[in-house]
Amino acid sequence: MIDQQLLLMLLPLIILQSILLIVAIIDLIRIQQTNGPKWVWALIIILINIIGPILYFIIGRRP
Amino acid sequence: MQWFVILKKEILENWRNFKWVWVPIVFIIFAVMDPLTTYYLPKIMDAVGGVPEGSIIDIPMPGAVEAMMMSFGELSLLGVLITVVIAMGVISGEMKSGVYELIMSKPVKYSNYITAKFASVVLLILLSLILALITGWYYVLILFGDIAFTALLTSIAFYGCYFLLIIGIVLMVNTWVQSPGVVAFLSIIFIIALNALTSIYGHIFTWSPALLSDYIQVYLASGELVSEIWYSALVALLFTYLCLQFAILTLKNRAV
Numbered sequence: 001m002i003d004q005q006l007l008l009m010l011l012p013l014i015i016l017q018s019i020l021l022i023v024a025i026i027d028l029i030r031i032q033q034t035n036g037p038k039w040v041w042a043l044i045i046i047l048i049n050i051i052g053p054i055l056y057f058i059i060g061r062r063p
Numbered sequence: 064m065q066w067f068v069i070l071k072k073e074i075l076e077n078w079r080n081f082k083w084v085w086v087p088i089v090f091i092i093f094a095v096m097d098p099l100t101t102y103y104l105p106k107i108m109d110a111v112g113g114v115p116e117g118s119i120i121d122i123p124m125p126g127a128v129e130a131m132m133m134s135f136g137e138l139s140l141l142g143v144l145i146t147v148v149i150a151m152g153v154i155s156g157e158m159k160s161g162v163y164e165l166i167m168s169k170p171v172k173y174s175n176y177i178t179a180k181f182a183s184v185v186l187l188i189l190l191s192l193i194l195a196l197i198t199g200w201y202y203v204l205i206l207f208g209d210i211a212f213t214a215l216l217t218s219i220a221f222y223g224c225y226f227l228l229i230i231g232i233v234l235m236v237n238t239w240v241q242s243p244g245v246v247a248f249l250s251i252i253f254i255i256a257l258n259a260l261t262s263i264y265g266h267i268f269t270w271s272p273a274l275l276s277d278y279i280q281v282y283l284a285s286g287e288l289v290s291e292i293w294y295s296a297l298v299a300l301l302f303t304y305l306c307l308q309f310a311i312l313t314l315k316n317r318a319v
Contacts, residue, residue, distance in 0.1 A: 058148050
């Protein structure tokens, strides 16, 4: 069964992942223009776990 | 000093890009994911179900060294990929947008420009690598077993040489073409070629930098530094130096 120990083990990862998500969202709100429509990036960041924010930082921010 | 001015500007830019936030986090997730899922795989399968009643699944639990090498392995693959993506636009992007001409209109030395860029990427990647591997080591310590912290630090030092080489290669390719995408593509081809050649002729090229993680595994398992690991690290550093020199040369010839 998924027990308490597993949850404790996963907790740091979940925190890191939420930081990633929050930073990406804050940046998305503040940035003027993204590479592609903004709302699509918002969906990608929120819906795709871990990889979504990474994709946004690599591709989404206009260089 | 000029060199520090460029380095500071790069670090500030990386901070504004949030690279200082997301690169360490992503590296840490990469390093932790594999040992963690391996350890909890039997439990996850239990919880998810779908396993026929009475069937016995015997997944051998890896030892501490194998688990630690999972972290290294994941970083060798995805970490390298992220490194290439981060370094792909450092110079080529500036050339494309015209910032490069702006900088070069001032009396900036090419060697200062290249090495400062190199240092900024190295700083970011190595710090992320150290954080990631220490976190990975911590999980291995809890879940699998003991690995000496000093042994880990020595491994990280050797492993860092491999990443230096990769950043050197990407910066060298950066001076050839102006499109970041092409830079990433060419660099990855270089790195794959290096790894492929090593895996085919590994018995001849025992000093190949691509073998560093293999030697690290030997070191972690036996506690002994084989002489080849020194040669590999030296060759990696030498190649990095050559790549940077070549990049400086290319920029000098471009300007004329």
